[in-house]
Amino acid sequence: MVKMLTEGNPKVAIIGPSKSESVAMAGQIAPVFHTVHVNQADNLLNPLRIKMMKHYGWSRVATLAYQDEYNVPQFNVRIIMGAFHADTALPVFCEAYKQGMYGPSYVWILSGTTLHPGWIEATEDCTLEQMQTALYGHFALHNLDVGYSNETTILGKSAAEEMASLRVLDSSTPYVQSRYTPYVVDTAWALALGLNNSLKYLDEKGLSLSRYKYSEDFNQAIVNGIKETSFVGVSELHHGPIKKANDPHVIQKITPDRSGKEIRQYKNIKC
Structure with missing residues (x-):
């Protein structure tokens, strides 16, 4: 990225990238050159997270995000919101299984926008059945893409x-x-x-x-x-660079087992 910014004509702006790890790096480099960095942020799901907390009366939750190393601490909470990609989620939930942080006493809420279909699989330390047990009943939050x-x-x-x-x-x-x-x-x-x-x-x-x-x-x-921009775009998120308060989302309650996964989906939820 530094090479791109220093070679040729000055770059007016940078769009992307899509992966959170790369976004963090781009966000650190762009200000050095005083150039604009435009990207789709995962925090657009925050209104939906807050609405879930209010609906269920949750006053305390933990947030878990991937940085350089992953860790699943034994929080003094039972509701955990995770923001990471599938390749990071796998070792996190393997560790959660080992620590017994699953089942009806725990609620895991993931960012479904960063997870690809069929991402649940075995790891070096956990079998597929163990991963499915740890992930049973988790929630996945999505934006309606179109x-x-x-x-x-x-x-x-x-x-x-x-x-x-x-x-x-x-x-x-x-x-x-x-x-x-x-x-x-x-x-x-x-x-x-x-x-x-x-x-x-x-x-x-x-x-x-x-x-x-x-x-x-x-x-x-x-x-x-x-x-100052404001327009009706192709995605439900971009009526402008700042999300409208009533943009729709999707909540999925996912219960994977040996036969696949059962999904209960709730669409067009306004926040």
Whole structure:
């Protein structure tokens, strides 16, 4: 990333990456160059987490996030919210199994947006059956990736129509869509509209995007411009860079066993 930022013309902004570990690194590098870093944040699920706490009357929960090393401490709580990817979740739940942190006395709430289908498998230290036991009955929280309404987006189509158009374009390329595609589309629009909005702030300082360079003045003008954006996007999260309070989510209660997994899904939950 440093090489990309230092070679060639100055980079106005960075979009992504999607993995939390890489995001953390990008978030540390971008400010050094006074360049804008735009990314889809997992904390957009926080309103749903809070709503669950209020609904069940939980006053105390623990949060567990992956950094450089994983650990499952014996919290003095029974409700644990985890924010990590599947490759990290596996050793975490293996350790949870060993410490007996599972069953009806514990509630595990995961970020389903970071877990791929079929991610539950055996590890070096735990069998598949042990992993399924530890994960039995956990909750997975999701954002609805694509807008479910027929509202016209900034692209002049409904979200479903736009995604169908993109699939047609993809069919002539070696690339395929992922669940991040709606977010990428909307993030690009948020940045483009933000750059347009930034022109007035740049003009106040006698600056122009055509003469862009790494500086705090350019950075602040672009950030201010992005904060002003508001639009109906393809994803339900990007009506603007700041999530609307009533964006819908999905809660899944997952009970995996030897025969697969039973999923109880609750859609379109407003927060």
